[in-house]
Amino acid sequence: GAVVSQHPSWVICKSGTSVKIECRSLDFQATTMFWYRQFPKQSLMLMATSNEGSKATYEQGVEKDKFLINHASLTLSTLTVTSAHPEDSSFYICSASRQGRVYGYTFGSGTRLTVV
């Protein structure tokens, strides 16, 4: 049970372009999805929390206009890195939870973004 699919696994883009990362819950309805960023040899840093049909809640210090999050359905959330720069290069991971905390969290496989 509980599978979250994240695509792409890796992406290389040029500075100034935008990149979209998708996160899908395959076998359950994800009421809440989370987006994390992880730098090498560091822990996961929560960027934002999104609930289906609502605007995302961003953590302090995360630029809303830079990292656009859309959670249009109970199975899909997207993160768009706009006007990417080399400092946006990182490992991005999504996770999803279902109604009720008893189910815990399921993590996607991550996306390695490199901006050149």
Add this chain to the structure above:
Amino acid sequence: ELKVEQNPLFLSMQEGKNYTIYCNYSTTSDRLYWYRQDPGKSLESLFVLLSNGAVKQEGRLMASLDTKARLSTLHITAAVHDLSATYFCAVDDMEYGNKLVFGAGTILRVKS
């Protein structure tokens, strides 16, 4: 604000030895998670600990939770090279309602 502290941050051990990773957290929570991460990969769920005194074991790993002390441990028994990875604990932030706060992670290297 919930803070999660993990120690040690780096652990190098010989195969066959035992060791414990500690996870302390600063405010009340009723749910603690342990994850494993291999280089370049996402997180793999190891344990979910739901109540005071909970103990779970899988292979050479055993996790426990003491909610009164706000402490969880991940004990490694007779380590093998395949256990080399980064281990994270994470705690549900009950004040926030639905949010995980991660420890810094413990890089474990098991030497043959």
